[in-house]
Amino acid sequence: MATIRDLTISLGDQLDLNNATTLELDGDGTLATLSNAGTLRLNSSPNATVLRFAAKDAVISGGGTIHLQNSSSLLNDVFGGRVTNLNNVIDGDGSIGNGTASFTNSGVIRSTTSGHRLAISMGNAGVNTGTIETSLGTISLSGIINNTGGTIRAQNRNGIFLNGAAITGGTLDGSGASFGASSGSLQDVMLFGGYYVANGNTAVLRGNIANHGTLQLSAFSSPTNFQIGGGTVMLTGGGVMEGALGTFCSVLGSGTLVNVDNTITGLIGKLGNNSVSIINQGKLENLYNNHSGSPRRPDAL
Secondary structure (H helix, E strand, O other), X not given: OEEEOOEEEOXXXXXXXXXXXXXEEOOOOOEEEEEEXXXXXXXXXXXXXXXXXXXXXXXXXXXXXXXXXXXXXXXXXXXXXXXXXXXXXXXXXXXXXXXXXXXXEOXXXXXXXXXXXXXXXXXXXXXXXXXXXXXXXXXXXXXXXXXXXXXXXXEOOEOEEEEOOEEEOOEEEEEEEEEEEEOOEEEOOEEXXXXXXXXXXXXXXXXXXXXXXXXXXXXXXXXXXXXXXXXXXXXXXXXXXXXXOOOOEEEEEEEEEEEOOOEEEEOOOEEOOXXXXXXXXXXXXXXXXXXXXXXXXXXXX
16 A cells, blocks of 8 residues: 555546555545546456545545546545545546545546446535436445535436435436435435335435426335425426335325325325325326236336
């Protein structure tokens, strides 16, 4: 392992970290900086290659590109710390973060390796005001994420798996693929395309859900739910909420669900309970418990 204080890569320059290399930036212990106007490549095959920050806060600037390959990773090992990507493009596969620190993205994070997954852990106070998107390959996204002003985009039939991610604000654009969710939550988001809750999981809804696509409970063998997370949830955007297998699909929780203009349809066995009030201004149609087809499976699962 090599340790340096800070790192600058000039425009037109490229730095390659070879297989099984770890480069640690420790700054002054409080702040470490990576000023990258060129290209930084973490070449990992078959062993892990790591860019590690060992200061409480780390800032990536310069407008360059960081490329992750295979089992390479970019992380901050300081508990409660933060990595801030101001304007770099971080692409490839591998992993970003490990749950120890939080991640702020104001640049672009993009999966670019066909058949591989880019795993992103945003931590307990993640922020995205930039873009997180698939191009080639999928993304696994976890953490508590303030996405206000940001976009999370699944495209080119390469989905994003929301691994317990709690997302507040901004846009989830699944027009070119889909979002698959294991638990987690949505609050005050705008959704395009499909958001599919995986079999046996529960996703919490809060605030205003501007659903321009499809919210689906993709159950096939176990209870799968949308949970109204207290207060009033406004369902707007003219989209669809549906279930895949009504015996297992429910909309439960506590508070009030106001369906302004969505169509709630399909195989939802239970809509509301004694703790959830339903105010319907849209459409409720074809709600039943049994089916003879197969559940729709999202690209991300």
